[in-house]
Amino acid sequence: MRRKKLNTLIRGFVLATYFLCGVPAWAQTPSQPTTSTQASPAPAMNAPLAVKEANPPSADELGKGDASGSLTGTVNDVTVSNPKTGLTLGDALNQIGQNKVAINFVWTLITGFLVMFMQAGFAAVETGLCRAKNANHTIMMNFMVYGIGLFAYWVCGFAIQMGGAAGVSSLGGAAPLSGEFALHFAGKTWGLWGTHGFFLTQGGTYDVAVMVLFLFEMVFMDTAATIVTGGCAERWKFAAFAVSSVFLAAITYPLFANWAWGGGWLFGLGSNFGLGAGYADFAGSGVVHAVGGLSALAVAIIVGPRIGKYNRDGSSNAIPGHDITMVLIGCFILAFGWFGFNPGSTLGASGSLRIATIAVDTMLAGATGSFGAVFYMWVRYGKPDASMSGNGLLAGLVAITAPSGFVNTIGAAIIGLIAGVLVCLSVEFIDRVAHIDDPVGAISVHGTCGLWGVLSVGLFADGTGIGSVRGLFYGNAGQLVAQMIGVATLLGCIFTLTFVFNLIVDYFVGQRVSPQAELEGLDIPEMGALGYPEFVLKMQGAGAA
Amino acid sequence: MKFVGLVLAVCGWLLPVVSLTLTSSLAVRFVFALIGIALCLTGILGFLNRAYVKEAIWKK
Numbered sequence: 076m077r078r079k080k081l082n083t084l085i086r087g088f089v090l091a092t093y094f095l096c097g098v099p100a101w102a103q104t105p106s107q108p109t110t111s112t113q114a115s116p117a118p119a120m121n122a123p124l125a126v127k128e129a130n131p132p133s134a135d136e137l138g139k140g141d142a143s144g145s146l147t148g149t150v151n152d153v154t155v156s157n158p159k160t161g162l163t164l165g166d167a168l169n170q171i172g173q174n175k176v177a178i179n180f181v182w183t184l185i186t187g188f189l190v191m192f193m194q195a196g197f198a199a200v201e202t203g204l205c206r207a208k209n210a211n212h213t214i215m216m217n218f219m220v221y222g223i224g225l226f227a228y229w230v231c232g233f234a235i236q237m238g239g240a241a242g243v244s245s246l247g248g249a250a251p252l253s254g255e256f257a258l259h260f261a262g263k264t265w266g267l268w269g270t271h272g273f274f275l276t277q278g279g280t281y282d283v284a285v286m287v288l289f290l291f292e293m294v295f296m297d298t299a300a301t302i303v304t305g306g307c308a309e310r311w312k313f314a315a316f317a318v319s320s321v322f323l324a325a326i327t328y329p330l331f332a333n334w335a336w337g338g339g340w341l342f343g344l345g346s347n348f349g350l351g352a353g354y355a356d357f358a359g360s361g362v363v364h365a366v367g368g369l370s371a372l373a374v375a376i377i378v379g380p381r382i383g384k385y386n387r388d389g390s391s392n393a394i395p396g397h398d399i400t401m402v403l404i405g406c407f408i409l410a411f412g413w414f415g416f417n418p419g420s421t422l423g424a425s426g427s428l429r430i431a432t433i434a435v436d437t438m439l440a441g442a443t444g445s446f447g448a449v450f451y452m453w454v455r456y457g458k459p460d461a462s463m464s465g466n467g468l469l470a471g472l473v474a475i476t477a478p479s480g481f482v483n484t485i486g487a488a489i490i491g492l493i494a495g496v497l498v499c500l501s502v503e504f505i506d507r508v509a510h511i512d513d514p515v516g517a518i519s520v521h522g523t524c525g526l527w528g529v530l531s532v533g534l535f536a537d538g539t540g541i542g543s544v545r546g547l548f549y550g551n552a553g554q555l556v557a558q559m560i561g562v563a564t565l566l567g568c569i570f571t572l573t574f575v576f577n578l579i580v581d582y583f584v585g586q587r588v589s590p591q592a593e594l595e596g597l598d599i600p601e602m603g604a605l606g607y608p609e610f611v612l613k614m615q616g617a618g619a620a
Numbered sequence: 621m622k623f624v625g626l627v628l629a630v631c632g633w634l635l636p637v638v639s640l641t642l643t644s645s646l647a648v649r650f651v652f653a654l655i656g657i658a659l660c661l662t663g664i665l666g667f668l669n670r671a672y673v674k675e676a677i678w679k680k
Contacts, residue, residue: 566660567633
């Protein structure tokens, strides 16, 4: 028995050596003649391999069942291109390549599915933080933004964002995405938007790698779109929400995402101007969260505060949500989905083992974010506020989204902790100083902490992560400048674009519901049905009595 | 006020971007980026939002 095992090991070693020597020989010498000085000739790609050496299980052995799992998945499962010659080295190498890409496809798709489920988390958080009389309206905005955003992104958003992003090696290249419209100015190339991929067919983009990329990028875009519904909840007209979401999904989000991820000018700040590795935003603190948060700010300014939020002297009234348990469950769903958001942004697991560090960074920053918020609220107000602890968790997660691929665990913990305190300060500033009504804290959680996340890459990136990005604390001040230019672009360009478009929507559609509808609650006037019919009827009955 | 706020925000974006082509000094680019962000925030919160708050429902 022991002798048989030894034989199997030796056979395995011989076969492995054959493959390992064969791969580089094949890759490096396709056109060079073989000379006598070479130690061994390159094996022919079409030469049949001695399959018996791999010791595959016989049909009889397989027929008895494989309880231990040691007989399933052998050389018998390698696809043979020509049954006459049998298994060749070319077949084996093609199988290795396809397995690598298959692992990355599955990884990217499953993490994309996790991100899609974050929509449920957002729906729970936002609805729970609103009053019961607006529950139907709030959750319907969160529900419909998925379809509205998806449609607009399929029509043109994806093409604008990723149409020129070819070279995604982990997914096999995505070669059809090769069209980027660029300006040539001051001797440099400034990529502005992609031109391939409209309707996922134009430009040869009816392609499996493109489909994987589309699914993953689409759910990211939808995250940005659903942020706005929270900031403008309880007074936003449903029709205006729909038009505004189309614009975000089709134009504003894809534009900035192209500049950062699709081969655009922000990404090129490193190669063109020597600013570190260029604008670095690993999973989207800026691209997703700051775009969503700043869009929420733009629309919230236009629609104005809810009736009863502010008194004549400018002091604000707290308008508590109707279901804090729903809010915190939603936060947990979001934290779970974030394991798709950040580790999934490697677009592959094979060859990207940094996913382990990224996942741990993500957990840590979320935890320290909630610590920071609870600590701040406890010290300042004497109680650990539940909704702010949830917002602290989300703030930490938002902030670590950009740096998660570039920082170590200590950096992640600090980034999350700062975000937890920052979100409390920002909520107070937005509410009491700026007099902007944000029922769920979306502007602070996603806008303020998204911008902090972008800047934190320029400070804490340690040079060991994806792309060897190195921040100020590790000796590269240029990276911080690249991140600051990204922040200025978000504030000056993306905010302005969103604001102007929503002004146009306000002119033609009207952004705000009537005061009567707002006082009554938006469920009946806007949606035609109550979120909690029996509950509300009982309350009305009790009030009338 | 609203228009001034938007113009300031756009200028705050363009300033650091244009500075990239004018100088290769990292310190100067850093200062321009800082000024740009400050201009953007002033435009959005100091001018644009203030103009809307002046006309807010709760002030009437």
